[in-house]
Amino acid sequence: MPTDQIRPLILSVDDDFYNQRFIKALLERQNYRVVAASDGPKALAEARRLRPDMVLLDINMPGMDGFEVCKRLKKDKITAQTPIIFVTGANDDDFLDRAFKCGATDYVCKPIRSRELAARMNAALLQNRLTQKRLEKEKLGALLETAGAVCHEFNQPLQILSITCEIMTIQNSNDPEMSKRIETIRKQVDRMAGITKKLTKIARYKTRPYIGREKIVDLELSQDK
Numbered sequence: 001m002p003t004d005q006i007r008p009l010i011l012s013v014d015d016d017f018y019n020q021r022f023i024k025a026l027l028e029r030q031n032y033r034v035v036a037a038s039d040g041p042k043a044l045a046e047a048r049r050l051r052p053d054m055v056l057l058d059i060n061m062p063g064m065d066g067f068e069v070c071k072r073l074k075k076d077k078i079t080a081q082t083p084i085i086f087v088t089g090a091n092d093d094d095f096l097d098r099a100f101k102c103g104a105t106d107y108v109c110k111p112i113r114s115r116e117l118a119a120r121m122n123a124a125l126l127q128n129r130l131t132q133k134r135l136e137k138e139k140l141g142a143l144l145e146t147a148g149a150v151c152h153e154f155n156q157p158l159q160i161l162s163i164t165c166e167i168m169t170i171q172n173s174n175d176p177e178m179s180k181r182i183e184t185i186r187k188q189v190d191r192m193a194g195i196t197k198k199l200t201k202i203a204r205y206k207t208r209p210y211i212g213r214e215k216i217v218d219l220e221l222s223q224d225k
Contacts, residue, residue, distance in 0.1 A: 026114055055073065
């Protein structure tokens with residue numbers, strides 16, 4: 001049973017109403033949140049909208065079968081990392097080969113046994129959390145390397161700009177308008193120096209929304225304070 005403060009959200013996809021009711025009741029007793037979808041297109045839309053922690057996916061559905069749904073979920077960058085467990089009556093080698101090739105994490109056979117389903121779900125969720133932590137660590141490592149390279153490349157030209165501003169300030173001490181413009185440049189140079197300093201203190205990988213669906217690193221939230 002999940003012990004996280006935020007209960008995992010499961011998207012259950014099955015065109016059979018009674019199967020849906022059974023799975024929903026079973027999972028809610030185990031402290032999961034459950035959202036149902038009755039066909040492939042609805043499943044894809046709900047997965048993008050809700051970003052569930054896991055998808056339980058039936059194979060035999062009209063229009064778009066579970067294999068096609070799985071493939072599309074794995075091709076979508078929003079849902080690509082979501083673990084998918086097939087719920088099926090088949091377990092022959094051809095099925096298993098096809099299931100894992102299209103990106104399934106695991107499978108359970110019908111009729112569903114609650115203990116087996118719980119064990120496979122918990123294992124898949126744990127593996128996914130470990131994978132996400134590893135990916136975040138790799139991202140942070142790449143980010144730190146990039147930040148170090150940027151700071152190294154920027155420091156020397158910033159130092160030259162700063163010295164040049166000081167010289168120009170002395171040379172134009174009798175020209176208030178020019179001194180004002182030089183001061184504006186100097187403040188921007190100091191601002192850039194402050195940004196490079198923040199880059200050297202990055203200790204975690206935090207992002208914030210940018211234009212559209214893009215994200216950028218939030219330097220304030222990523223600081224080692």
